[in-house]
Amino acid sequence: MSNVQAIINEISAEVQGQRNSEYPISPIFLNRWSTRAFSNREVSDQDLYTVLDAAHWAPSAFNDQPWRFIVAKTEEQRSVFHQFINEFNLAWASSAPVLIVVASDKLRENGDPNGAHTFDAGAAWASMAIQATMLGLSTHAMGGFDRIKARQLLNIPDNFELHAVIALGYQGDKSLLPEAIQQREVPNARRPLNELVFEGKIE
Ligand SMILES: Cc1cc2nc3c(=O)[nH]c(=O)nc-3n(C[C@H](O)[C@H](O)[C@H](O)COP(=O)(O)O)c2cc1C
Structure with missing residues (x-):
């Protein structure tokens, strides 16, 4: 196989x-699980763009496709991203060969608010993560970053909301991670389905 x-x-x-x-x-x-151990192996443009392609086939309200992906894949680009990722995350994310800011447009083309843009951006991120897994790559989303700094450094207009920075790369050696982070390097579990699913109405 x-x-x-x-x-x-x-x-x-x-x-x-x-x-x-x-x-x-x-x-x-x-x-698919969120490793923090990334190897420094490069991700080919073919694989990177395959992952982004999958993301942009996600469903969206009115097919507005409000998601935007700002990619750092060179040393120079990554060093800019490293300036707005918070300290805890940078301890592991600095090894990731690719970082991607996921943002979405709060406004529809006609200027009306798009009430579904966050839902849609979430769908795109999920598709990205699954496609990456299929290619043998790992992803790890981070909400812990300075959005004001990111907006300034990446030139992101005010009508875009910044959701997460995604670390993308090949899984690496967890023994190279700081001790405290190593202990968390296992796939986690989920709450039972019956706590989350309601038939008919919430009892
Ligand atoms: C929007 C979002 C923000 C997250 N922010 C962080 C973060 O700042 N730092 C971190 O280490 N993990 C972060 N995570 C990863 C989650 O903790 C992780 O997805 C969750 O524990 C489920 O684990 P799994 O992805 O391995 O299944 C984030 C995940 C999402 C979806």
Whole structure:
């Protein structure tokens, strides 16, 4: 079985025993988890743009596609992003070869507020993360960054909301992470489905 086939069809060794789904979902949903251990292996433009392509096929209200992706993939670009990522996140995210700010337009083309832009940007990020997993890549979203600084440094107009910085790259050696972060380097679990799903109405 090819690597890609295995990622899609089999629960990976590190996820086995950590994550159990209640129903027979595709292993890809369990195999995606947010590592903090990134190797310095470069991501090809082909793979980077495959991930971004998947993201932009997400559904959106009125097909407005409000998401925007600002990418750092060179040393120079990453050093700008490193200026607005917070200290805790930078401790691990500085190794990631690609960083992506996910933003979305708060306004529709006719100037009306777009009440769905955050929902839509979330769908794009989820698609990005799943496509990355399928390519053997890891993603880790960060809300911990200075949005004012990011807006200034990246030239992002006021009508865009900044949601997250995504670290993208190949999983690396967790023993190189600071001790406290190493302990958190395992796939986490989820609340039982019956705490989150309501048939008919919330009781
Ligand atoms: C919008 C968003 C913001 C997040 N912010 C951070 C962050 O600042 N730092 C961090 O280490 N992880 C961050 N995370 C990662 C979450 O903690 C992680 O996705 C969650 O614990 C579920 O784990 P999993 O992604 O491995 O399944 C963020 C995730 C999302 C979706």
